[in-house]
Amino acid sequence: MTTQSNLLLTIAYDGTPFLGWQETQEGPSIEGELKKALKILLKEDVEINGASRTDAGVHALGQIANFHTERKPDFFKFLKSINGLLPIEIRVTSIEEVDLQFHATLNNRGKRYLYRLSYGPAQYPHLRRTEWHTPGPLNIEAMKKAATLLEGTHDFKAFCNTKKNETYASTVRTLDRIEIKEQDQQTLEIVIEGNQFLYKMVRNLIGTLVYIGRGKISLEELVTLLESKDRTEAGPTAPAHGLTLFRVFREIVNQKDDSQSDHHKNR
Amino acid sequence: MTTQSNLLLTIAYDGTPFLGWQETQEGPSIEGELKKALKILLKEDVEINGASRTDAGVHALGQIANFHTERKPDFFKFLKSINGLLPIEIRVTSIEEVDLQFHATLNNRGKRYLYRLSYGPAQYPHLRRTEWHTPGPLNIEAMKKAATLLEGTHDFKAFCNTKKNETYASTVRTLDRIEIKEQDQQTLEIVIEGNQFLYKMVRNLIGTLVYIGRGKISLEELVTLLESKDRTEAGPTAPAHGLTLFRVFREIVNQKDDSQSDHHKNR
Numbered sequence: 001m002t003t004q005s006n007l008l009l010t011i012a013y014d015g016t017p018f019l020g021w022q023e024t025q026e027g028p029s030i031e032g033e034l035k036k037a038l039k040i041l042l043k044e045d046v047e048i049n050g051a052s053r054t055d056a057g058v059h060a061l062g063q064i065a066n067f068h069t070e071r072k073p074d075f076f077k078f079l080k081s082i083n084g085l086l087p088i089e090i091r092v093t094s095i096e097e098v099d100l101q102f103h104a105t106l107n108n109r110g111k112r113y114l115y116r117l118s119y120g121p122a123q124y125p126h127l128r129r130t131e132w133h134t135p136g137p138l139n140i141e142a143m144k145k146a147a148t149l150l151e152g153t154h155d156f157k158a159f160c161n162t163k164k165n166e167t168y169a170s171t172v173r174t175l176d177r178i179e180i181k182e183q184d185q186q187t188l189e190i191v192i193e194g195n196q197f198l199y200k201m202v203r204n205l206i207g208t209l210v211y212i213g214r215g216k217i218s219l220e221e222l223v224t225l226l227e228s229k230d231r232t233e234a235g236p237t238a239p240a241h242g243l244t245l246f247r248v249f250r251e252i253v254n255q256k257d258d259s260q261s262d263h264h265k266n267r
Numbered sequence: 268m269t270t271q272s273n274l275l276l277t278i279a280y281d282g283t284p285f286l287g288w289q290e291t292q293e294g295p296s297i298e299g300e301l302k303k304a305l306k307i308l309l310k311e312d313v314e315i316n317g318a319s320r321t322d323a324g325v326h327a328l329g330q331i332a333n334f335h336t337e338r339k340p341d342f343f344k345f346l347k348s349i350n351g352l353l354p355i356e357i358r359v360t361s362i363e364e365v366d367l368q369f370h371a372t373l374n375n376r377g378k379r380y381l382y383r384l385s386y387g388p389a390q391y392p393h394l395r396r397t398e399w400h401t402p403g404p405l406n407i408e409a410m411k412k413a414a415t416l417l418e419g420t421h422d423f424k425a426f427c428n429t430k431k432n433e434t435y436a437s438t439v440r441t442l443d444r445i446e447i448k449e450q451d452q453q454t455l456e457i458v459i460e461g462n463q464f465l466y467k468m469v470r471n472l473i474g475t476l477v478y479i480g481r482g483k484i485s486l487e488e489l490v491t492l493l494e495s496k497d498r499t500e501a502g503p504t505a506p507a508h509g510l511t512l513f514r515v516f517r518e519i520v521n522q523k524d525d526s527q528s529d530h531h532k533n534r
Contacts, residue, residue, distance in 0.1 A: 014392040059393060079388045091389040093452075121346045122358040125281040126326060130393050185360075 005072045008098045009034070011063040014089040016129055016241065020056040021063070030054070030090055034065065037085040041078065042071050051104045051248040052111055055200070057240030059130060062247040066104045072097070099253045107251040110176060110195040114246040115206045115238065120186030131187070132206075132242030138213035140182060146212045146222055147178040147190075150205060157229035159205055160198035161237065171198055171229070178205070191246075200237050208235035272339045275365045276301075278330040281356040283396055283508065287323040288330070297321070297357055301332065304352040308345065309338050318371045318515040319378055322467070324507030326397060329514040333371045339364070366520045374518040377443060377462040381513040382473045382505065387453030398454070399473075399509030405480035407449060413479045413489055414445040414457075417472060424496035426472055427465035428504065438465055438496070445472070458513075467504050475502035 013030050023032040031048055038046050050065040075095050082092050101107075116131040118124070123133035157171040177193040190209065192202050208225075211217040217225070217235060225233045280297050290299040298315055305313050317332040340348075342362050349359050368374075383398040385391070390400035424438040444460040457476065459469050475492075478484040484492070484502060492500045 012389070012391045012393075014395075061391060076388075083389050088395065089392045091392055093387070093389045093391075120360070121343075122279070122350050122360045124279045124328060124360075125356045125358050126279075126397050128281075128355065 004068050004070055004100065006066055006068050006098050006100045006102055007072075008064060008066045008096050008102065008104065009092050010094040011065060012061050012091050012093050013059060013063070014129065015054060015057050015059045017087070017089055018056065020058070021050050021052065021054045028087075030060075030063075031065075033086055033090055034092075037082050038067065040085055041073065041081055042069050044069065044071075049103050049105045051108045052245050054243075054245055055203075055240055058243045058245065059241075060245040063245050064104045064108070064248045064250065066098060066102055068100075102250075102253040104248070104250075107253050109249040109251050110193055111197075111245060111249070112177075112247040113192045113202050114244045115190040115192065115202065115242050116187065116244070117190070117206070117210070117238070117242050118185070118187040124185070129241060130244065132239050134210060136214065138188070138210070139215065140180065140188070140213065142215075142219060143188075143209050143213045144180050145219055146209055147180055149219065149222055150178055150226075151175050154226055155229055156198055156201055156226075158225050158231050158234045159201045159208065160231065161200040161204065162231075163199040166199065168198060173198060173201070175205075178209075180209070203238045203240065203243060204231075204234055204236075206238035206242070210238065211235035271335045271337060271367065273333055273335050273365050273367045273369055274339075275331060275333045275363050275369065275371065276359050277361040278332060279328050279358050279360050280326060280330070281396065282321060282324050282326040284354070284356055285323065287325070288317050288319065288321045295354075297327075297330075298332075300353055300357055301359075304349050305334065307352055308340065308348055309336050311336065311338075316370050316372045318375045319512050321510075321512055322470075322507055325510045325512065326508075327512040330512050331371045331375070331515045331517065333365060333369055335367075369517075369520040371515070371517075374520050376516040376518050377460055378464075378512060378516070379444075379514040380459045380469050381511045382457040382459065382469065382509050383454065383511070384457070384473070384477070384505070384509050385452070385454045391452070396508060397511065399506050401477060403481065405455070405477070406482065407447065407455070407480065409482075409486065410455075410476050410480045411447050412486055413476055414447055416486065416489055417445055417493075418442050421493050422496055423465055423468055423493075425492050425498055425501045426468045426475070427498065428467040428471065429498075430466040433466065435465060440465060440468070442472075445476075447476070470505045470507065470510060471498075471501055471503075473505035473509070477505065478502035 019027045019029050021030045023029045046067040048065045048067045078095055118131055118133050119138050121135055153174040155172050160171055173196055175194045179191040181189045183189055286294045286296050288297045290296050301315055313334040315332045315334045345362055385398055385400050386405050388402055420441040422439050427438055440463055442461045446458040448456045450456055
């Protein structure tokens with residue numbers, strides 16, 4: 001048996017034309033495009049493990065994914081070649097070798113998402129693919145207070161959409177950070193960090209924060225809503241195109257170190 | 268005769284699909300699209316004076332343009348209506364009434380342009396329409412020194428392309444600012460400010476700065492090049508899509524104040 005190497009890619013993509021990260025027969029996906037390009041380069045079928053299964057239309061600046069291969073390509077040439085094969089909307093920004101045990105889906109301590117929205121009368125045209133334009137005044141102070149209430153460990157069932165063939169043993173999750181940053185020109189950047197998210201949870205949190213900004217949900221109602229665990233009480237799902245997977249925080253995995261060996265449980 | 272009002276628009280556009288600001292029979296232009304939309308709204312033909320005649324493919328965040336009209340629309344409704352009529356790549360971000368004498372082409376103290384380029388192996392896909400990707404190492408310190416040499420008043424003939432039907436009485440211009448800002452991820456933002464620019468001067472300055480960064484032109488050669496006034500000695504014209512008209516600095520014009528009356532000379 002030849003020696004295997006475990007290679008980790010960092011990937012940026014404009015999610016607009018894709019059905020999401022995950023490979024599907026229904027149309028183009030980021031995972032599918034990467035597998036096609038890797039097959040041409042490495043002349044073998046590889047399994048890719050992505051850190052985040054981003055939905056259709058969601059973008060990424062710092063997605064990570066690993067795969068095992070029996071070939072170890074020259075990294076500089078590899079980057080040029082794979083980007084030449086990929087559609088212009090997907091770019092591999094770095095490649096590195098990682099410990100054989102490292103699994104991008106399992107061995108990440110969390111993800112940072114960034115949601116961008118503007119609420120002025122007109123949107124800057126060059127941002128229309130990566131920012132939700134939702135015109136009308138927002139009570140930003142109320143939104144910031146709501147963010148503080150949402151941070152921490154809660155049962156986020158009211159913010160979880162139903163997905164075919166997927167049930168959660170628990171809908172309790174921990175949000176490490178929700179920060180609402182005011183940019184110039186009536187734009188908000190909302191940073192959301194956590195270890196694990198429920199289906200459409202980030203976009204449901206954003207939709208609810210905007211409802212709070214518009215006075216459609218009060219801070220008192222937000223507390224009740226969390227307790228109710230009722231999806232119909234929360235705000236709508238914010239559009240996919242405002243959301244970007246900004247960064248994945250990796251765990252350090254070292255197969256020689258037994259103290260790290262139970263990291264796989266952390267899914 | 269009815270009372271005229273002089274209205275000033277601030278305009279943002281993604282220049283990708285246009286042949287530039289200036290109206291032309293050859294295809295879509297920003298000025299042409301604005302005139303079409305204004306004719307529908309105001310039911311009259313208007314002349315528009317834009318501050319900067321941006322080239323084909325160049326973007327804007329803060330272009331300004333004024334026009335005279337006999338109607339004074341409700342500004343809130345006007346913004347909604349005109350943006351509903353314009354192509355998605357053009358947005359009027361504000362409208363205000365200005366002094367009858369104000370002329371956006373003549374009464375501006377200067378313009379701030381922003382040129383964005385990345386030089387890493389791969390470009391972030393969502394920036395591909397507004398950033399020049401020119402991979403390969405750059406000597407940024409040399410570029411910063413060159414910027415200092417270019418600031419101030421010089422004969423910029425070596426940075427001026429020939430344009431049909433346009434000759435300059437003088438090619439002496441003053442650059443108030445060239446600042447090279449290092450962003451993360453192998454990206455530079457180059458801010459260029461000045462009162463008046465020659466044809467393609469900003470993009471020729473950028474092309475030359477990149478040549479300096481690549482060691483193709485030395486700082487000593489840059490000094491000789493300025494003195495030579497020879498366009499063929501300078502660097503190439505950088506691509507249009509990296510350039511954005513960021514802001515126009517307006518002059519205060521007040522028809523009641525005689526001390527301001529010679530501003531029209533400043534063209």
